[in-house]
Amino acid sequence: MPVDTTTADIGSPSSPDKPEPRFLENVAKIFRGHPAAICGLIGISIFIFLAIFAPLIAPQDPYDQTRLDILDGLLPPGSTLGDGTTSLLGTDALGRDILSAVLYGLRISLFVALVAVIVGSAIGVFMGLLAAMKGGWVETVIMRTVDLKMSFPGILLALMVLAIFGTGIDKVIIALIIGAWASEARLVRAVALSELKKDYIHAAQLAGLSDWRIMGRFLFPNSISPVLVVLPMSISSAIGAEATLSFLGVGVPITEPSLGLLIANGNDYILSGKWWISIFPGLVLVGMVLCINVVADRLRDHANPYLRGKE
Amino acid sequence: MTDQLVHVENLTVAYPMADGAVFRAIDGFSMAVKRGQIVGVVGESGAGKSTIGKATLGLLDENAVIDTGGVMLDEVMVTRLEEHAFADIRGSKVGYIYQNPMTALNPVLTIGEQLIEAIEANTNKRGQDARAYAIDLLEQAEVPLPEERLSKYPHQLSGGLCQRIVFAIAISAKPDLIIADEPTTALDVTVQKAVLGTLVKLTRQENIAIILITHDMGVVAEMCDYVYVLRHGKLVEEGSTAQVLSNPSEPYSRELMAAIPRIDHKIERFAVPGGLGKAEDRERAIDYLMSRKADAGVEGAPLLSVKNLSKTFTMKATALKAATDFKAVSDINFDVFPGETLGIVGESGSGKSTVGKMILGLHKPDPGYEITYKGHNIDDLTSKAQKLAHRQSLQCIFQDPYSSLNPRMTAGDNITYALRAHGVLSRAQALELSGDLMELVGLPRASARKMPHAFSGGERQRIGIARALSFRPDFIFCDEPTSALDVTVQAELLNLMKDLQDQLGLTLLFVSHDLAVVRQMCDRVMVMRSGEAVEIGACDKVLVAPEHEYTLGLLAAMPRFRPEEVA
Numbered sequence: 001m002p003v004d005t006t007t008a009d010i011g012s013p014s015s016p017d018k019p020e021p022r023f024l025e026n027v028a029k030i031f032r033g034h035p036a037a038i039c040g041l042i043g044i045s046i047f048i049f050l051a052i053f054a055p056l057i058a059p060q061d062p063y064d065q066t067r068l069d070i071l072d073g074l075l076p077p078g079s080t081l082g083d084g085t086t087s088l089l090g091t092d093a094l095g096r097d098i099l100s101a102v103l104y105g106l107r108i109s110l111f112v113a114l115v116a117v118i119v120g121s122a123i124g125v126f127m128g129l130l131a132a133m134k135g136g137w138v139e140t141v142i143m144r145t146v147d148l149k150m151s152f153p154g155i156l157l158a159l160m161v162l163a164i165f166g167t168g169i170d171k172v173i174i175a176l177i178i179g180a181w182a183s184e185a186r187l188v189r190a191v192a193l194s195e196l197k198k199d200y201i202h203a204a205q206l207a208g209l210s211d212w213r214i215m216g217r218f219l220f221p222n223s224i225s226p227v228l229v230v231l232p233m234s235i236s237s238a239i240g241a242e243a244t245l246s247f248l249g250v251g252v253p254i255t256e257p258s259l260g261l262l263i264a265n266g267n268d269y270i271l272s273g274k275w276w277i278s279i280f281p282g283l284v285l286v287g288m289v290l291c292i293n294v295v296a297d298r299l300r301d302h303a304n305p306y307l308r309g310k311e
Numbered sequence: 312m313t314d315q316l317v318h319v320e321n322l323t324v325a326y327p328m329a330d331g332a333v334f335r336a337i338d339g340f341s342m343a344v345k346r347g348q349i350v351g352v353v354g355e356s357g358a359g360k361s362t363i364g365k366a367t368l369g370l371l372d373e374n375a376v377i378d379t380g381g382v383m384l385d386e387v388m389v390t391r392l393e394e395h396a397f398a399d400i401r402g403s404k405v406g407y408i409y410q411n412p413m414t415a416l417n418p419v420l421t422i423g424e425q426l427i428e429a430i431e432a433n434t435n436k437r438g439q440d441a442r443a444y445a446i447d448l449l450e451q452a453e454v455p456l457p458e459e460r461l462s463k464y465p466h467q468l469s470g471g472l473c474q475r476i477v478f479a480i481a482i483s484a485k486p487d488l489i490i491a492d493e494p495t496t497a498l499d500v501t502v503q504k505a506v507l508g509t510l511v512k513l514t515r516q517e518n519i520a521i522i523l524i525t526h527d528m529g530v531v532a533e534m535c536d537y538v539y540v541l542r543h544g545k546l547v548e549e550g551s552t553a554q555v556l557s558n559p560s561e562p563y564s565r566e567l568m569a570a571i572p573r574i575d576h577k578i579e580r581f582a583v584p585g586g587l588g589k590a591e592d593r594e595r596a597i598d599y600l601m602s603r604k605a606d607a608g609v610e611g612a613p614l615l616s617v618k619n620l621s622k623t624f625t626m627k628a629t630a631l632k633a634a635t636d637f638k639a640v641s642d643i644n645f646d647v648f649p650g651e652t653l654g655i656v657g658e659s660g661s662g663k664s665t666v667g668k669m670i671l672g673l674h675k676p677d678p679g680y681e682i683t684y685k686g687h688n689i690d691d692l693t694s695k696a697q698k699l700a701h702r703q704s705l706q707c708i709f710q711d712p713y714s715s716l717n718p719r720m721t722a723g724d725n726i727t728y729a730l731r732a733h734g735v736l737s738r739a740q741a742l743e744l745s746g747d748l749m750e751l752v753g754l755p756r757a758s759a760r761k762m763p764h765a766f767s768g769g770e771r772q773r774i775g776i777a778r779a780l781s782f783r784p785d786f787i788f789c790d791e792p793t794s795a796l797d798v799t800v801q802a803e804l805l806n807l808m809k810d811l812q813d814q815l816g817l818t819l820l821f822v823s824h825d826l827a828v829v830r831q832m833c834d835r836v837m838v839m840r841s842g843e844a845v846e847i848g849a850c851d852k853v854l855v856a857p858e859h860e861y862t863l864g865l866l867a868a869m870p871r872f873r874p875e876e877v878a
Contacts, residue, residue: 199709200717200725202673203778206707207729208699217728221719 030302037298043291047284051107058100059085063255069095074269077276090276092265101262102281108258109285112169113238116176117231120238123177124184125220125227131185132192132223133215142185149182155244162250172251176238184227184234191223229303232296236289243285259285316487316520317344317367321380322390324362324371324544336362338544339379346487347518349511351531351552353567354541355797360524362544364490366390367522368405369397385487403433406481406519408510410493412473416465422476423461426483433484448479451516453509471502475509482513489514492524499658499824504868507534526798528571529870532556540564556872570802571872572827574854580809581802581831588750596747600783600815613646614818615786616683620644620676622665622842639665640676640842647786652812652819654833654850656826656865662842663822664710667788670820671705685785699733706779710791712771716763716778722749723759726778748777753807769800773807780811789821793828805832826869830854838862 031037050057060067072081072095079087081097089098131142149157158175165171195201196219204214243260245251247267252258257265259281266277319342326334336359344350352360365371367382367389381390389400401407409415417425426445430436436444442461449457452475465473474494481489494510495503511534514521523535531538531552538555540547540563548561559565569582620643628634640662647653655663668674670682672689682689684701692698709715716725723745730736736744746756752773763771772792779787789808793801805828812819823829829836830850837847838861846859857863 199711199715203707203709203715203775204717204729205673206671206702206705207782208702209729209732213732217720217732218717222717 031298034298036294040291040294040298043287044295047106047288047291048110050103051110054103054107058097058103059087060097060100062096062101062104062257071095074274074277076274089280092277093269098262098276098280101257102259102284105257105259105262105281106284106288108169108252108256109239109242109260110288112173112176112242112252112258113235116173116242117180117234117238119173120177120180121184121227121231121234124181125188125224127181128185128188129192129215129219129223132189132196133211133219139189143189146182146185149178150186154179154241158241158245159248159250162245167250167253169252169256172242172245175245176241179241180234180238184230187226187230188223191226192219195219195222225303229299230296232292232299236292236296239285239289239292314345315343316346316348316385317342317522318383319343319363319367319380320383322363322366322382323378323380324359324366325376325378326372326374327376335378335544336375337366340541340544340546341380342539342546342549344488344520344522347515347520348537349514349521349523349535351523351525351535351538352541353525353528353531353538354547355526355567355799357543358541359544360526360541361492364407364492364522364524367488367490368401368407369394402429402486403484404486404488406484406486406489408474408477408481408489408491408494411497412470412477413465413497415477416473418465420464421461422463422465422468426461426476426480429480430483444483445479448483449476451482451513452476452479453505454479469502470498471506474498474506478506478510478513482517482519485517486519488520488522490522490524493526494523495530496525496527500826500870501658501864501868503530504870507870527870528556528568528798529872532872533870540567567799570799572802572805572825572831573872574827574830574866574869577830577850580806583799583802583806588753588755592747592750592756596744596751596780597814599744599747600780602783612686613683614649614685615647615670615820616681617646617666617670618644618681618683620666620669620680620682622662622669622674623677638842640669643837643839643844645837645844645847647818647820649785649818650812650816651835652821652833654829654836655820655822655839656824656829656836657839658824658865660841661839663839664790666839667707667790667820667822671707671788672702703782704784705786705788706782706784708772708775708779708787708789708792711795712768712775713795715775716771718763721760721762722754722766722774725763725774726759726781730781744781745777748780749774751780751811752777753803767800769796769804772796772804776807776811780815784817786818786820789819791823794824801828808832826854826865827872838865 031041055061069082072087072091073093075081075087075091077088077090079090081087081091081095087097087099089102091097092101127142127146131139158179161175161178162171165174201214201218204218242251242258243263246258246260247264249264252261254261262281263278263285266274266279266281270278319340322337322340323335324337326336328334340359340363342350342352342363352363354360362371366377367384369389369392377390381388383389384400384404389397392400416422423442423445426448427441430441430444434441434444445461446457449460454460454472454475460468460472460476468476491510495506498506507530510521513519523531525531535552537550538552539549540555540561542563548555548559548564555564556568559568566583572581620640621638622640624637624639626632626635626637643666645653655666657663665674669676684705689701692701716722720728723742726745726748727736727741730744731738731741742759745759749756749759754770754773758766763774766774792808793804796804808819809832811817819832821829821832833850835848836850836853838845838853838859840861845861846853846857853862854866857866
């Protein structure tokens with residue numbers, strides 16, 4: 001019997017009732033056979049867990065000044081404190097438990113970076129789509145602004161913003177958003193321009209759909225994948241940028257120390273042999289950025305069809 | 312040296328799949344090629360044609376496994392050779408000609424460097440000898456001004472010339488066999504004819520055998536001595552070209568031959584099984600589509616009238632070049648009457664798609680034009696509602712089924728999203744309509760929930776038709792809607808379009824480079840060359856007894872599929 005080729009695959013494995021591959025299955029497929037990336041993924045999970053549950057895990061509330069005892073100051077790792085507890089990672093000059101401070105610092109560092117990157121990317125994606133869709137002067141204004149932003153060293157721009165607005169967690173987030181959106185806008189615009197040439201966009205135009213609808217339902221979902229791939233990389237660089245600003249003393253306030261500020265606090269003591277104050281927050285910072293970068297690398301390779309063929 | 316050159320014995324090439332299953336690209340295939348013989352391997356995409364050629368040259372993908380059998384070339388079992396041993400075979404014993412000559416040549420080396428490199432690698436000619444031989448080869452391959460071409464880069468030459476250079480490289484070592492994998496698919500018909508002529512001449516002269524891999528029966532009819540028909544990796548039928556083409560014995564080959572559009576006479580429908588949906592759903596869809604406002608303008612007047620249509624593309628000035636104008640379309644005039652199909656034919660770059668895109672409003676024509684649709688000048692439409700109604704009344708079926716659907720929407724949403732967005736249909740109505748339209752175009756309504764990637768090219772094209780129909784258009788611009796499809800799928804789709812046109816009274820503007828498809832689909836045809844209309848008139852006249860010599864040339868260049876004559 002001659003099989004009708006146009007309907008032949010209905011009812012076969014790719015049939016209508018087969019659910020789309022599950023998210024977890026997809027994740028497993030991306031990471032299988034890449035031990036470094038799996039370690040990174042586990043590391044990220046641990047860091048996120050620690051950050052979320054810091055108040056439950058930390059032996060001490062580092063913000064509670066009344067609980068601190070100056071007599072416990074600058075004790076090395078493993079010392080017994082005045083209240084009889086053991087300080088696993090030592091204490092700083094104020095008698096604050098380093099482990100607790102690191103857990104809370106991790107929380108702030110992650111929060112600041114995540115909010116900044118998500119908001120920054122959203123703005124960048126919108127700007128990129130708008131530039132591609134509208135063209136003309138809208139595109140010129142957006143893309144020249146991007147060029148202008150890209151011509152400043154990131155840290156200088158952030159310092160300028162903080163000098164104008166003052167310091168504080170919200171101000172640091174604003175500074176990081178200003179740093180993050182431009183490269184996303186450039187990326188999305190390039191992808192969107194190539195999507196705009198495709199016929200499904202023409203079909204939407206023939207249907208009389210408005211530019212906004214074409215942008216939202218047609219262009220956006222088809223241009224977003226590369227941004228998702230670079231997202232982890234953006235988060236790790238935002239963590240680094242926030243740490244730098246805080247280390248320089250223009251970032252988060254001293255009352256809510258992030259990892260960068262903790263490192264800065266220990267900086268004065270490092271030459272007098274009190275290494276633990278800076279080293280532990282530093283190790284956590286490096287570990288987290290490393291984990292995210294390893295995972296980000298894997299995602300980027302997976303998204304590159306050329307490399308995928310080589311596996 | 313025996314007469315037998317290639318012997319493929321019970322070859323099975325398998326690919327392990329991600330889900331543990333095994334995909335057999337070639338399944339128990341046997342074939343024999345004699346010296347100097349031209350053998351055709353035909354079949355639809357995915358039939359495994361190219362795999363045979365690759366197996367012969369050891370070019371199979373790394374994960375491919377040869378399960379059984381093998382390929383004997385000149386009494387050597389090549390499928391068992393080690394990788395390094397292939398170096399003695401590739402080029403010197405077997406030449407390979409690729410589908411796309413532009414990508415087969417290295418863009419950063421001159422023609423001379425590539426040709427001489429091949430000569431020095433596979434023959435004992437060196438230096439000036441090699442150069443002289445290169446010029447000689449180019450002359451044989453009928454490349455004009457061979458000495459000058461040696462210093463040119465591939466991008467400076469046309470596709471046809473590049474393919475001739477690939478021929479010259481392939482025959483440089485006087486191999487016993489040339490594997491030509493769709494050698495002219497990327498070329499225009501007029502170029503194809505001349506290029507194939509050269510290939511046959513060269514190989515006859517040196518007694519080189521050819522395995523010609525193609526989907527084009529016209530090319531097979533003109534070139535091959537013997538044909539193998541392949542389907543899903545299995546041999547369906549083999550025999551002399553005359554026998555297989557004119558009197559195929561297997562049902563599949565018969566269907567394949569019936570699906571080939573013929574230029575010499577118009578047939579009502581192709582004799583291929585059509586996938587029809589549920590009658591009840593189809594009727595509901597037809598009722599919906601027929602309920603459009605019957606406003607075809609004045610009786611007997613054209614539905615669409617185009618006057619002085621031109622389009623100039625301006626290339627922006629760069630540091631090296633001043634701005635240049637390229638006239639894609641110049642001064643086109645034509646009328647399309649309600650219910651008829653007007654074809655536009657021409658080679659690539661003749662501006663035929665641009666004409667359609669201007670009518671649809673996707674490109675803005677040069678000033679001075681006049682497009683009248685349903686009796687109104689389209690530039691006189693002022694109100695938003697009028698403009699929207701006009702826009703939706705003209706729809707398009709696009710060329711590339713793989714880019715014409717939004718990959719992030721289900722098939723059903725692709726069809727009815729716009730109507731819902733405009734507030735014409737509720738969610739439930741949209742679901743109902745998309746299902747009905749799916750059945751109308753021959754797809755099961757349940758598959759409306761699937762994403763586009765789950766459909767084949769032909770099925771996607773059907774979804775594209777359903778989307779165009781959802782607006783109840785009067786006019787559909789068909790931009791080479793079947794050029795990316797296999798011939799049987801093409802036949803089914805053309806049948807469907809004819810059915811829909813008969814039932815709905817649609818007016819079609821049908822662009823194609825394939826004269827035979829135009830003959831089967833159109834009432835009248837316009838022939839275009841470099842942006843100008845060469846000839847316009849009834850198909851029965853223009854494609855049978857053309858007045859213009861360009862049309863005559865196009866017709867003469869078309870590989871003819873006329874089984875009666877082969878036999």
